[in-house]
Amino acid sequence: MIELDDVRVRLGQREVLCGVTARLPERRIGVIGANGSGKSTLARLLNGLVLPTSGTVTVLGDDTRRHAARIRRRVGFLFTDPDAQIVMPTVAEDVAFSLRRHKLPREEVQRRVTDVLDRYGLAGHADHPAHQLSGGQKQLLALCSVLVLEPEILVMDEPTTLLDLRHSRLVADVLRELPQQVVVISHDLALLADFDRLLVMDEGRIVADAPPPAAIGHYRKLMS
Amino acid sequence: MNGLTGAYVPGGSPLHRLPAGAKLAGLAACCTVLVLLRAPVSMAVAALVVGVLFAVSGVGVAAAWAQVRPVRWFAVALFAMQVVFADLPSAITSVSRVVLAVALAGLVTLTTRTEAMMAFLERCLSPARWVGLDPFRLSLLLSLTIRSVPVMADLATRVREAQRARGVEWSVRAFAVPLVVSALRHADALGEALSARGLDD
Numbered sequence: 059m060i061e062l063d064d065v066r067v068r069l070g071q072r073e074v075l076c077g078v079t080a081r082l083p084e085r086r087i088g089v090i091g092a093n094g095s096g097k098s099t100l101a102r103l104l105n106g107l108v109l110p111t112s113g114t115v116t117v118l119g120d121d122t123r124r125h126a127a128r129i130r131r132r133v134g135f136l137f138t139d140p141d142a143q144i145v146m147p148t149v150a151e152d153v154a155f156s157l158r159r160h161k162l163p164r165e166e167v168q169r170r171v172t173d174v175l176d177r178y179g180l181a182g183h184a185d186h187p188a189h190q191l192s193g194g195q196k197q198l199l200a201l202c203s204v205l206v207l208e209p210e211i212l213v214m215d216e217p218t219t220l221l222d223l224r225h226s227r228l229v230a231d232v233l234r235e236l237p238q239q240v241v242v243i244s245h246d247l248a249l250l251a252d253f254d255r256l257l258v259m260d261e262g263r264i265v266a267d268a269p270p271p272a273a274i275g276h277y278r279k280l281m282s
Numbered sequence: 283m284n285g286l287t288g289a290y291v292p293g294g295s296p297l298h299r300l301p302a303g304a305k306l307a308g309l310a311a312c313c314t315v316l317v318l319l320r321a322p323v324s325m326a327v328a329a330l331v332v333g334v335l336f337a338v339s340g341v342g343v344a345a346a347w348a349q350v351r352p353v354r355w356f357a358v359a360l361f362a363m364q365v366v367f368a369d370l371p372s373a374i375t376s377v378s379r380v381v382l383a384v385a386l387a388g389l390v391t392l393t394t395r396t397e398a399m400m401a402f403l404e405r406c407l408s409p410a411r412w413v414g415l416d417p418f419r420l421s422l423l424l425s426l427t428i429r430s431v432p433v434m435a436d437l438a439t440r441v442r443e444a445q446r447a448r449g450v451e452w453s454v455r456a457f458a459v460p461l462v463v464s465a466l467r468h469a470d471a472l473g474e475a476l477s478a479r480g481l482d483d
Contacts, residue, residue, distance in 0.1 A: 107477055127480065135478035141436075142471030143479075147428055148290055151397045155425075156479055158397075158418070185292035189432035203479070 059083050060104060060211070060241070065113035067099050067262075074099045076262040077113070082241070086233070088250035088270070089243045090277050091259030097243045100259065101215045104241060105133035118210060134209030138216040140196035141189075149191070149199055150175065150184040156203045174206045178232065194225025201232065212240045218249055247274055290395050297339040297393040302402040305390045312386050316379045322371050325378040332382050332389075341392045349388025350381055357381055396425055422481070426472070437464045 060082040067075040075096045089097050102108035103115045106126030115122040117129050137143055146152040153171045162170075175181045178198050183191065188199060197217060204212065214233075218226040230249050233240055244250055256273035258266035258280065266276035292298075297305070319325055336346045350357075357377050364373030391399075400421040407417035441460045442451070450456045 102474075105478060107474060130478065130480045135475075137471065137475055137478070139471060141433055142468060143475040145422075145429055145472075145476070145479075146425055147396050151290075151395060154397060159480060185290065187432075188429075189436070207480075 059116075059118065060239075061114075061116040062100075062103070063114045063116070065103065065110045065115055067096075067103070067108060068111045069099075074262055075103075075110075078262075078264055079113075080257065080264060080267065082255075084254035085239050086253040086255075087239075087241045088253040088256040088273075089241065089259060090245065090247070090250065090256060090273070092281065095259040096262040097259050098215050101135075101213050101241065101243045104211070104213045105130050105135050107135065131207070132209060133211045133213060134204035134207060136197075136201055136204055136212065136214040136217050138219050140193070140200040140220075143200040143203065144188045144196065147187055147189075148184070149180055149186050149188055152188055152199060153203050153206050156206050160207075170206050174202045178202050178205075192225075194221050194228065197221060197225065197229065198232075201229070205236075210238055212236065212238055214240065214242045214244075216244055216246075217242065218244065218246045247277075250274075291339075291341040291345050291392045293340050293393065295339045295393065297335065297389070300393075302394050302398040303405075305394055306402065309386055309390050313383050316383055319379070320375060322374045322378075325375050325382075328382055329378060332385055335389060336385070339389060339393050341389070345392055346385070346388075349392070350385050353381065353384050396428060400425055433468060434465060437461060437468065440464075 060080075062078050062080045062082075065075055065078045066073060078096075078100065089100060091097050099108055103110060103122065104117055106117075106122040106129045109123050109126070118132055120129050122129055144152050146155045150171050153174060154167050157167050157170065172181065172184075175184055178201065180195065180198055180202060183195065183199075188196065191199060197220070201217075218229050221229065226246065226249065233242065233249070234252075242250065242253070250256055251270050251274070253270055256266075256268065256270050256277075257264050258273050258277045260280060265280070266273050268276070300308075316328060319328060357380060360380065361373045361377045364376050403421040403424060404417045407415075407420050410417055410420060438457075438461055441457055441464065444460065445451045445453065445456050448456075
């Protein structure tokens with residue numbers, strides 16, 4: 059469960075979020091809005107990458123201001139650009155890297171890495187240099203590196219922006235099958251069409267909060 | 283790019299199975315021996331040994347060549363200088379020493395996973411804890427450095443393409459400014475991604 063209570067975020071002179079309040083118990087939640095509307099800041103609030111200037115963000119019962127490290131272990135985050143997330147030279151090493159601080163036995167690490175790569179179609183690339191993968195494969199690798207930690211919530215910031223149609227569909231299929239709660243920031247309306255709930259943001263505020271058809275209608279009106 | 287990034291080549295050779303520490307110690311010993319060798323004949327024997335090691339590792343000719351290719355022009359220049367200022371045997375010995383040392387270092391990276399290298403470095407750096415440094419972070423630096431090479435090369439290619447498209451391909455400023463800005467943006471994004479993966483705990 060995610061709860062935001064009168065959250066304000068100020069970056070320099072600019073107020074990026076202006077009193078956002080929401081309770082998000084649904085399994086699949088989408089966030090849409092114009093560029094600069096505060097979507098990415100909202101996403102970063104959910105695993106403590108950004109802390110509120112005022113108000114509180116509670117994720118899985120913990121206040122992000124007090125327990126950011128604990129929340130980051132329970133909330134996975136996928137960024138738009140996979141190149142910025144890949145740390146190790148090869149595919150399997152990058153996925154295993156996520157588990158390093160967990161001090162798991164080598165066999166357990168190997169099992170989890172093999173399992174997640176197999177599940178998302180990267181098993182054949184385990185020893186390949188990560189930088190030689192296609193854009194879609196890199197995003198899948200970044201996703202594997204997050205999912206290997208078995209997060210309880212997954213936050214994704216425009217995960218399909220750099221992907222072609224085939225890989226966008228693949229990410230959509232993956233999202234549909236994930237058992238955990240997911241919050242997806244996106245401009246890809248098709249990706250969010252079957253979500254449980256969509257938030258529409260504009261100038262740092264939630265201006266619509268509804269199931270996809272109504273929320274997308276509001277967003278189109280806002281953009282016209 | 284393999285040569286630059288030292289990308290691991292999967293395999294099951296005895297060299298692949300050796301622990302990272304043993305390989306690094308072996309590399310240090312071999313480089314010391316190379317420094318001590320003086321005669322071109324002994325260099326020929328050393329070259330044969332290095333060749334056999336590459337053959338045993340099974341990494342392939344392309345990967346082997348990628349290790350020494352970046353130093354080829356340096357080797358040519360060094361050889362020419364040695365011939366002019368010393369003599370032919372010295373030129374052969376000096377150039378062989380550099381090329382064989384680079385090839386051996388490349389062989390270690392080609393047969394060792396970065397995570398094995400990081401784990402070894404972490405163990406070696408564990409006394410750094412006494413002065414408040416985190417060995418994990420220090421070994422992470424190594425990995426990020428290796429990973430940053432292809433990323434920077436990619437950024438440079440993109441900036442070059444943008445320059446060509448705008449017809450300012452000879453402007454150093456038009457190359458350097460966007461490259462530095464992109465590199466700083468990448469560093470910011472990487473830092474955020476590391477935090478998101480719980481690595482700042």
